Amino acid sequence: MIKRDVIVIGAGAAGLFCAAQAGARGRSVEVLDHAKKVGRKILMSGGGRCNFTNMYAEPANFLSQNPHFCKSALSRYTQWDFIALVAEHGIAYHEKTLGQLFCDDSAKDIVDLLLKECSKAHVTVTTRCEILSVEKCESGYLLSTSNGDYQCESLVVATGGLSMPKLGATPFGYKIAQQFGLNVLPTRAALVPFTLHEKDKATLAELSGIAVDVYASCNDTTFKEAMLFTHRGLSGPAMLQISSYWEAGDTLSINTLPNDDSHELLETARTSTPDALLATCLNKVFPKRMVQSFIDYHQWRNVPVKQLTHGECDAIANTLENWPVKPNGTEGYRTAEVTIGGVDTNELSSKTMMAKNVEGLYFIGEVVDVTGWLGGFNFQWAWSSGWAAGQVV
Structure with missing residues (x-):
């Protein structure tokens, strides 16, 4: 049995960023992902250069059944905060159009940034790890995985939506939400031809x-x-x-x-x-x-x-x-950049991303019913929601 303070399921933008934030607070954190490599969607985004945020990001650029939900996270960790982090890591970037910021070199720069932040915060990242079951226990959560059993106080679900199944997208996050009694809104492909x-x-x-x-x-x-x-x-x-x-x-x-x-x-x-x-x-x-x-x-x-x-x-x-x-x-989820719908925001705290009725269970990123416009807004939601949860898990 491996014991951690925090387990994050999903090694994408939101999951890795949240893990780094939590680790920086001294929490013992492990990120689990079923894929061979972390951040696959990041690597292919923006034509391989990653449109990592938008200079004009604001709540009006996001769709949700509750359009007010995203306001807290977006205001507490802004695009300027992430831009400062990118600069701190010496990553060269440029504005392409309409406030869209891209790496000059490669999207790998953003994945490397996230992994360096995780390493600095002593976060363990484990790939090729299938989650077989999740159960609530007195001290938090028990996870049965292909890598053994885990126990944690806080469980963060950052498994993304259904878009681009070839990159490993699954409905796993929605199933966890439903298992613990959270409402999941109908999903559909968005940012799609x-x-x-x-x-x-x-x-x-x-x-x-x-x-x-x-x-x-x-x-x-x-x-x-x-x-x-x-x-x-x-x-x-x-x-x-x-x-x-x-x-x-x-x-x-x-x-x-x-x-x-x-x-x-x-x-x-x-x-x-x-x-x-x-x-x-x-x-x-x-x-x-x-x-x-x-x-x-x-x-x-x-x-x-x-x-x-x-x-x-x-x-x-x-x-x-x-x-x-x-x-x-x-063209459906095959080519869609994002998924509309997902975990109902009325079930979550807009300040912490924790389920209101399930202590220690958090949902961040695309799995939540918050969808940004094209142009770096969905990455900004990943950073902002990941940061919000990372402060409290």
Whole structure:
């Protein structure tokens, strides 16, 4: 029987950071993970450079059934605190866009930072360790594992969500929550590309690889970022962002001319170049391949613009500014960056992340019903929630 003050299940961003915080307080801590390597999701994040936080992180950038839950942790351990830690470790980084901070070299720098912090705090990290069962006992918790039996006072569940199963994602954390009577909210894939119905896919697949800036809207939320046509459907930052607000059956509204007035564009063309074909006018603001495909897809008349009626011009302009797209679905957990839903925040203390009705049981990171936008926000939730639990376990 191995005895520890704290056992953390999950050697990802939240788990390792929490373990380092607890260890720094003098607690004996061990992190257990079923994978061969720690921080696999960190290593592949941000194209291998890890978008480790966002300079503009605030509670409004997070989704949850209780939008107030994340406020305490985010205010007590901020993006600036983690940025200072990154600087302390001598890691070079840069802002890519919209406050998104990436390592100059490799995401491995962030994993190394976490492991160094754990080592400094005398935290033991054990990989290839399957958790077979978890039970409550008088002194805390008993864990039966493939590595032997453990006993601990505090148990931290940092097992992540269901996104990217190839990296080892499982529903283990949700099962532990349910075992101890906590409510788990329905989950779904988020920050994920959309798939299209066969008719739309067949027409638009030829645009695969083309990216354009758009306003993407759904359920009273709008993002202005790039949209990428793929052979399966629609991707790119704008689509990933809006996917968190989309539910099955919803229709997206896509403004393909976020920086121009499409009505003005066509009216100007009618007066200044009346003999130019519709395609010629649209080629000025869209990639040529996209123009021809859109003309075919929407069955517009590719004639000199002077021959288009005012009604036709209005219809074309309205479609360019409000293209209704009804996705068939998403690519699901296979490619999703995060999971929406999870352990109900009403079951947890927002200050400590401990279950309100189960002494010594904590949930942090993605397993909790707090989901950030694309752009480093989910890592910030890992640091903030891990820090909050690490102060008290």
